[in-house]
Amino acid sequence: MKVRLMGQPIPVIGERCSHRYLGRPVGHTRLSCPPLQVLAEAEQAARLVLNNALAPWQKLDALRAFILPRLTATAPFDAELRWRVKGVLQLPSRACQEYLHASTSRGCVGLTELASEADILLMASQWQLLTSPDEFVRETAASQLQESAAALLREAVRQAAAERLYRLPHHGKLMQTIGDQRVSSHYMYSGSFTRFAEWRFVHRAQLGLVPLNGVRRSRVRGDERCRRCGYARETLHHVLCDCMPHSAAFQRRHNA
């Protein structure tokens, strides 16, 4: 039998599915356990965005603006998303997560930590339930306050990721210097003055992950000499500032 309300059939909620009522998901599911259809749709959208022909900084923008807000509590998707975003940044999978999750105001990617997001939403939802025993007015007021509280918490999570990044021994100090001035990371949110070649280089360089002879991570110490001039140790500083076969490029950079 189909129950109708004013002529319209009342939708039936399936197992592990939800329905949005007044902007909040309701159904046979807890917030920490995401509705299947939301997860599937968001995953598909994320794959479409990250695999298409947009410029890499546009992919990140689209991900932050349109996809992540839909993933209300999808911690299982966290690892795959990080792996794909590292691909967009041309970073190897061992690159630290803090660079992805720290705020764009600190020169990083500003990707939402979905595991923390689940906690934030669970807390916000509980709080809303506690403060709205009554009807519409309280419900509306609570949801508005909940939104701003969630936004504050989200930014706090990003700032905490930046602090963890700054404490890392190899590149913390460098990232702190970049984070001090927003213009130092303009390539994160705009394609201006950035070529694809620079995008492929800049994230690896900031995190000390450029494959150079003098900075191998493995215990096996091979030939550390510069592949161009034979200098004793091939480091990023040597390649960018001291290696004489590149002197014409240094001059062009100086005059630019």
Ligand SMILES: [Zn+2]
């Ligand atoms: Zn050299």
